[in-house]
Amino acid sequence: MKKVMMGNHAISYGATLSRVQVIAAYPITPQTQVVELLSEIVADQKLKAEFIKVESEHSAMAACIGASSAGARAFTATSAQGLALMHELLHWAAGARLPIVMANINRAMAPPWTIWSDQNDSLSQRDTGWMQFYCQSNQEVLDSVIIAYKVAEKVLMPVMIVLDAFSLSHTYESVDIPDQALVDKYLPPFDYKYKLDVQNPHTYGGLTTPEWYMEFRIKMHEAMDQALVEIKKEAVAFKKVFGRHYDTVDPYMVDDAETVLVTSGTAASTARYAVDQLRAKGKKVGNLRMRVLRPFPFADVREQLKNAKKVIIVDRDISYGYHGIWAQEVKSALYGHSQVPVWNFIAGLGGRDIFPETFYDIIAQVGKKKKPDQELYWVEVKR
Amino acid sequence: MAKDRKKIDFKKMEELPPMVMSLRSMAANPTGSWRNLKPVIDLSQCIQCTICWKFCPDAAIDWIDDNPVINLDFCKGCGICAEECPKKCIEMIKEGK
Numbered sequence: 330m331k332k333v334m335m336g337n338h339a340i341s342y343g344a345t346l347s348r349v350q351v352i353a354a355y356p357i358t359p360q361t362q363v364v365e366l367l368s369e370i371v372a373d374q375k376l377k378a379e380f381i382k383v384e385s386e387h388s389a390m391a392a393c394i395g396a397s398s399a400g401a402r403a404f405t406a407t408s409a410q411g412l413a414l415m416h417e418l419l420h421w422a423a424g425a426r427l428p429i430v431m432a433n434i435n436r437a438m439a440p441p442w443t444i445w446s447d448q449n450d451s452l453s454q455r456d457t458g459w460m461q462f463y464c465q466s467n468q469e470v471l472d473s474v475i476i477a478y479k480v481a482e483k484v485l486m487p488v489m490i491v492l493d494a495f496s497l498s499h500t501y502e503s504v505d506i507p508d509q510a511l512v513d514k515y516l517p518p519f520d521y522k523y524k525l526d527v528q529n530p531h532t533y534g535g536l537t538t539p540e541w542y543m544e545f546r547i548k549m550h551e552a553m554d555q556a557l558v559e560i561k562k563e564a565v566a567f568k569k570v571f572g573r574h575y576d577t578v579d580p581y582m583v584d585d586a587e588t589v590l591v592t593s594g595t596a597a598s599t600a601r602y603a604v605d606q607l608r609a610k611g612k613k614v615g616n617l618r619m620r621v622l623r624p625f626p627f628a629d630v631r632e633q634l635k636n637a638k639k640v641i642i643v644d645r646d647i648s649y650g651y652h653g654i655w656a657q658e659v660k661s662a663l664y665g666h667s668q669v670p671v672w673n674f675i676a677g678l679g680g681r682d683i684f685p686e687t688f689y690d691i692i693a694q695v696g697k698k699k700k701p702d703q704e705l706y707w708v709e710v711k712r
Numbered sequence: 713m714a715k716d717r718k719k720i721d722f723k724k725m726e727e728l729p730p731m732v733m734s735l736r737s738m739a740a741n742p743t744g745s746w747r748n749l750k751p752v753i754d755l756s757q758c759i760q761c762t763i764c765w766k767f768c769p770d771a772a773i774d775w776i777d778d779n780p781v782i783n784l785d786f787c788k789g790c791g792i793c794a795e796e797c798p799k800k801c802i803e804m805i806k807e808g809k
Contacts, residue, residue: 426731485730523733531734544725545732552730 330506336497337362339467339504340406340432340490343474345376346512347430350401350519353381353392355411358444359494360434363406386411390418390429397427398533400524402478405429408494409436409450416454419487423458423549425534428481428519430474431459432490434498435594435645437679445680446494448594448646452622452654458549460488460556461622462575463593467502469575475507475516476567476575480559482519484552493645494680496595507571515570553624560621577626579618580633582608586615588692589634591642591659593619596676596683600643603688614692619655630662640669641691645677652705670700676708743770747789749804751782757801764793764802 334342340363344352352371354364371380379396383389386407393403407415412433422429437447451461462477464470470492477488492498525533537545560577568574581601583589592600597618607614617633634640640663644653651657656673663669674691677683690708720740722728753764764780765773772786773793782793794802 424731523729523731532738533734534732535734537732541722541728544728545730547725548728548730 331503332506333501334467334504335362335499335501336464336467336470336492337434337499338366339471339502340474340492341366341370342504342506343471343490344404344430345370346471346507346509347402347404347475347478347516348376348513348518349378349404349430351379351381351393351396351403352405353383353389353396353403354405354407355383355386355389357386357408357411357436359436359446359498360406360408360411360432362498363432363434367404386414387418390415390422390431393429393431394418394422394425394427397422397429397521398425398525400519400521402519403427403429404431406432406434408434409438412450412454413438416457419454419457419459421534422487424545426485426523426549426552427487428478428485429487430477430481430490431487432470432474432492434492434494436494441679443679444494446496446645447678447680448491448644448654449678451489451491452646454489455622455654458486458553460486460553460624462488462490463620463622464490464492464497465579465595465597465618465620467497467500467504468573470497471504471506472567472571472573472575475512476560476563478519479516479563479567480556482521483559484556486549486552486556491594493595511570515567557621557624557626560624575620576629577621578629578633579620581616581618583615583617583633584636585613586636587613587638588695589615589617589637589640590688590691591617591619591634591640591655593622593655594645596643596645599683599685600688603685603692606685607689607692612692619659622655622658625658625662627662630659631666634659634663634667634669637669639672639695641672641674641695643674643676643683643688643691645675645683647675647678656705672701673705674708675705681709742785743788744783744785747784747787748807749789749791750784750807751787751789751791751793751802752805753780753782754801754803755779757799759799761798763796763798767792767796 370376396403437443481488564576600616642656772783774781
């Protein structure tokens with residue numbers, strides 16, 4: 330059934346179709362409608378779930394950790410400062426190997442106080458052991474929640490679904506709501522082998538000496554390697570049932586492109602419009618949309634960028650005193666494998682719009698240069 | 713007592729569960745040597761209310777023949793039992809005296 334809905338409600342429908350059993354969340358702009366609709370769905374008894382009202386995001390994640398430990402499919406959603414407040418428990422959820430799924434609506438970090446979009450909030454949580462899937466459309470948001478549970482429960486690692494504030498969260502698009510029976514078949518109930526059980530009590534997360542700590546970390550890393558295999562597998566399996574395909578990266582006209590614009594989130598849609606316009610003028614430009622941040626798709630990135638003469642990474646985030654965060658990631662994948670020069674542009678922080686003109690400006694700045702003469706470039710700033 | 717309890721042992725990474733889950737039984741980890749103060753119960757005053765047994769955070773109080781008995785293999789000497797006892801018949805005595 331097709332319905333016009335905002336990105337936040339696409340998340341709620343994704344969680345409902347996944348038959349989540351426990352939802353614990355604290356409201357924050359621009360995430361609020363996600364759990365607002367879920368609370369109504371639970372109150373109307375259209376979803377058999379416990380909705381736990383908590384006093385902070387730290388508690389929301391703690392409740393999800395408890396629920397997931399007991400074998401329930403747990404869900405939450407947040408943004409920016411809320412995600413930062415969860416930080417300690419993000420490590421706990423991953424270290425305890427709990428397949429929790431959370432939606433994070435990208436909102437820039439304060440101060441200065443802001444509600445608009447950039448990716449510094451989720452990218453700051455890069456090393457917590459959470460998978461991160463960045464979405465471009467409301468349809469992808471809904472579908473990604475379902476796929477996330479499938480992958481998470483296979484490898485026992487949590488997943489963060491990431492989408493831009495307002496340009497997805499509050500923007501209405503046509504979304505196909507999959508048939509519940511098909512989703513049930515694709516995503517069977519969560520059967521957790523290690524769940525809390527009063528008949529077979531265990532201590533979880535107890536003190537671990539240097540004798541074994543490292544082995545648990547290796548197991549987490551290997552689970553992430555396996556997650557990459559599962560994401561590729563589910564890209565095929567999901568398409569077979571629902572007809573839509575989501576891989577680790579999403580290329581657009583890169584095969585013969587001399588210049589590839591690397592983007593993530595909704596900036597990719599704009600980049601693709603710019604690519605079309607530039608192609609019409611005979612410029613061989615393409616776009617590579619990064620969908621999965623962790624586990625990082627090294628092989629796919631190298632494969633997609635192997636023909637490029639110039640790579641331009643446009644980051645909607647910044648690691649102060651370094652590069653944009655996507656630029657670090659993509660450059661590290663290319664190092665030792667490719668001689669292609671890489672430019673890094675920072676655009677659209679704090680919700681500043683990224684227009685097609687932004688990309689024309691970037692392409693013009695790179696011009697005929699053979700290699701970058703700065704570590705990073707800012708676009709459209711008031712100097 | 714403590715020596716009879718089995719230690720959970722792993723040889724290789726493959727034997728470990730994916731997450732830290734009862735890597736060792738606390739029963740095989742006697743903590744009595746942490747103690748500076750030892751609880752001593754005056755059973756002539758005790759009313760068998762079980763409050764000390766319920767409050768002990770280490771489950772180091774056994775209930776034997778209707779009376780509380782401190783398990784000194786595990787008691788860390790925190791004194792919660794003495795604090796909570798409504799008859800104030802548990803005294804914390806310095807170890808070694």
